[in-house]
Amino acid sequence: FQRQVAADPADVRARHSLSIGFEKIGDVRRGAGDHAGARERYVEALHVREELTSRDPENVRYRRDLAVAEAKVGLASELIGDLPAARASYERSLALRERLAAQDASDAGARFDVATAHRQLANLAWSERRRETAIRHYRAGLVLATGLAKADPANRDFQALADSLV
Numbered sequence: 700f701q702r703q704v705a706a707d708p709a710d711v712r713a714r715h716s717l718s719i720g721f722e723k724i725g726d727v728r729r730g731a732g733d734h735a736g737a738r739e740r741y742v743e744a745l746h747v748r749e750e751l752t753s754r755d756p757e758n759v760r761y762r763r764d765l766a767v768a769e770a771k772v773g774l775a776s777e778l779i780g781d782l783p784a785a786r787a788s789y790e791r792s793l794a795l796r797e798r799l800a801a802q803d804a805s806d807a808g809a810r811f812d813v814a815t816a817h818r819q820l821a822n823l824a825w826s827e828r829r830r831e832t833a834i835r836h837y838r839a840g841l842v843l844a845t846g847l848a849k850a851d852p853a854n855r856d857f858q859a860l861a862d863s864l865v
Contacts, residue, residue, distance in 0.1 A: 711751065718747035718764065722771065729775060738775035744768045759799065766795035766812065770819060782827060789819045807847055807857075814843035814860055821864070840864045 725740030745768040751761045773788030793816035800809035817840030824833035844861035851857055 711754070714747055714751055715761070715764075718744045718751070718768070721747065722768065725771060725775070729778070734775050734778040738772060738779065741768060741771040741775055745772055759802075762795060762799055763809075763812070766792045766799070766816075769795065770816065773819065773823075777823060782823065785823055786820070786827075789816065789823060792816050793820060807851065810843050810847055811857065811860065814840040814847070814864070816840075817843070818860070818864055837864050 721740045721744035725737040725744065728734075728740060729737035745765070748761060748765040748768050752758070752765050755761055769788045769792035773785045773792060776782075776788060777785035793813065796809065796812045796816050800806065800813045803809060817836045821833045821836035821840060824830075824836060841861065841864040844857060844864055847857040848854070848861045
């Protein structure tokens with residue numbers, strides 16, 4: 700995809716595919732324990748997704764992908780011990796996800812993403828001994844996840860998220 704992008708920088712599909720490739724390489728590196736290498740690839744995906752989102756700010760897929768990239772940069776940062784960077788990325792991910800959820804109140808997936816972002820921030824805050832912040836995020840995530848689980852009791856992901864926030 701890098702060759703395609705180099706040949707035609709305006710090819711939005713190739714740029715999006717390139718960002719997915721960077722993310723997948725990051726996932727492989729993270730799985731192999733190379734957290735710094737994972738963060739590098741996630742940051743590359745993030746930069747491409749920022750550009751795509753700036754070109755088409757109403758594109759929900761690009762905005763969601765951007766939120767995912769921020770969360771993955773946060774996770775890799777957390778794994779290498781850069782907690783301030785992790786917190787900043789998780790907070791940006793939460794803000795992006797909250798905007799997406801506000802745009803479509805019927806989108807259960809968007810609310811699930813917001814609850815997940817709250818869990819990430821809660822877990823990080825807890826590990827940093829910022830208990831009040833952790834509790835605030837756990838509660839916010841739990842309210843969303845419990846509502847999702849009640850609305851769709853057959854959805855095991857919703858229930859598992861709610862259980863992880865208790």
